[in-house]
Amino acid sequence: MDNFTYYNPTKLYFGRGQIAKLDEAVPRDGTTLLLYGGGSIKRNGVYEQVREALGDRTVLEYGGIEANPTYETLMGAVELARAQGVTFLLAVGGGSVLDGTKFVAAAIPFEGEPWDILRRKAPVREARPLGAVLTLPATGSEANPVAVISRRQTQEKLAFSSPLVFPRFSVLDPATTFSLPPRQVANGIVDAFTHVLEQYLTYPAHAPLQDRMAEAILLTLLEVGPKTLEDPEDYDTRATFMWCATMALNGLIGLGVPQDWATHRIGHELTALHGIDHARTLAVILPSLLRHQRQGKRAKLLQYAERVWGLTEGPEDDRVEQAIARTAAFFEQLDVPTSLRRYEAVTPDTVEAVAERLKERGFYPLGERRDIGPDDVRAILTASLAA
């Protein structure tokens, strides 16, 4: 096990009716900026619950944060917050609203061009405090210090991380997610599942507890994922899915072990270029990447095959292939495609563009063994186009 530092101070209010806890969690003084997305919170009752809990606090609003939140949109919130002396940020929505709010929190007091936080990894020395009401289980943003922001002008999608943008608290009420479209729920399941695999399907590192905890999340997602799509208002199933998504990326399962994240790096470029949903980029890349990297990941793929898919018989190569095929089949069962062919905008030119863009960003070599170069990315994407 490698050395690690773990710190996660986000307070989680989980369960029915927990939005009422905003009254104890949000500061009474100062000015709170409520950030949200396309307005679904005004149709599903979440907005009313939030405003009721906030009572007579001074609250400004900034809506319209899109999926894959953009610098262009978010800078509007930064300007508003600066002009109005906003002292606390409350994100109400899914991972995009939360990620966007983290950027706004860091950008408000930032001296200079805030995009440098993403593009040049400029250090975040200060941030406005923020809290969140999560309405879409998927990204884990509710309990981690990471945000992924896009820029329309340059078709970029980049991540930053700072302990200063941990939410002070997050409210997770599974009932607020009952009205989500099935596509978003399916995306969330694939996103959470892939978050676990990025931290688990690497190579053995003498960390059996982290392994078993990762397998615990995977097995639970396999169990509740299809169920919660079929019966979206079954509270316990939805609650379990929501908790899995948080645990998948709150840092715990990745402590002291190698991590991959190549699927995410490649996927971000596909979203930036073609606007494909984040989770859907993961689903088209992951199976091809696992096949391409099967030698380096062999020991963990066999463990995954055995403990998650119950595959213990037959030649090892067959078990590895079966485990990958079943992973893809699970995504397809959720109506999330695993072939790039399914996206018309994607062509062989896309393959080259992605391989090149990762080079420009200095992201090579990718993967837990740092052995994925531009040719590997081309091969992985080409295989997905042919899948």
Place this chain on the structure above:
Amino acid sequence: MDNFTYYNPTKLYFGRGQIAKLDEAVPRDGTTLLLYGGGSIKRNGVYEQVREALGDRTVLEYGGIEANPTYETLMGAVELARAQGVTFLLAVGGGSVLDGTKFVAAAIPFEGEPWDILRRKAPVREARPLGAVLTLPATGSEANPVAVISRRQTQEKLAFSSPLVFPRFSVLDPATTFSLPPRQVANGIVDAFTHVLEQYLTYPAHAPLQDRMAEAILLTLLEVGPKTLEDPEDYDTRATFMWCATMALNGLIGLGVPQDWATHRIGHELTALHGIDHARTLAVILPSLLRHQRQGKRAKLLQYAERVWGLTEGPEDDRVEQAIARTAAFFEQLDVPTSLRRYEAVTPDTVEAVAERLKERGFYPLGERRDIGPDDVRAILTASLAA
């Protein structure tokens, strides 16, 4: 799943050489009080590492905190800290030193008799900040807000909890535990294993992820427990055991599910009356308690039998009994007795005394179903005496 609130702000520095991180973690200004136990840290090199990392900070010391730390001893530290204007507390030791330091932290600014924090659940409104260097994996105190304190005068052992006594940070270097006596390591394994069972062996509550995470810790303890006793200087095995002990009681596996803790409540009385090691009280009570409560715990006992012990065949009653018997055999394999007969000071009078003391404290009814009364405690202890 029940509603829950989760908050755990302790920063963990885990791994070899991490004591050096005290230089970034301990405030430079003010006066730090270093609290420790019987002096083993001065023999195994930990003390030197700590003092070196603290550099030229103003540091006072208070040693001699005993196993089952006592009010009488700890009030000495409180008086010293008050007189010297101590601003930060650094616990260096096992769970007893950590628990004791939490009490000192809360007692320093407490107005009135600090024992009321334990005896009358007087609210903790303020506490000195504290950090820890853990040298004995067992209690989980390094990453939770709970402390158990004893009082010699009245032969009491009581717990309190306050978010104000979360360690600001804890350093966990597995190498500092290599020199522990086998008895303490074995106690730690039993303690961690029982912490998991107190939160897991109750009744199903639609919380499959919490269940699987609990099983992950149990399976890992079964795997590494005997190994780390045989080969105490194998770093990875010891590191895994140490991480299991933290994860067993940092709050995560108990979120939104029923919890038992009757074994602990009964065990504390045995320690208070006869000075039996904490973990050893758990080992003598748990098997008898599980047998006594087998009907109410039946569904989870069958799940435990299947997933932890691989018992899937034969009559259900047999599987339940086998799972309990194997749990006891695991403890015995670690040289931790599971019969009260093994403690000469314990007599039928003890049985009566424990049953009565729990009544005086207002602790009845015990257990996740609140169905354990004085007669049940008598039956459980009598069964252990006959085991």
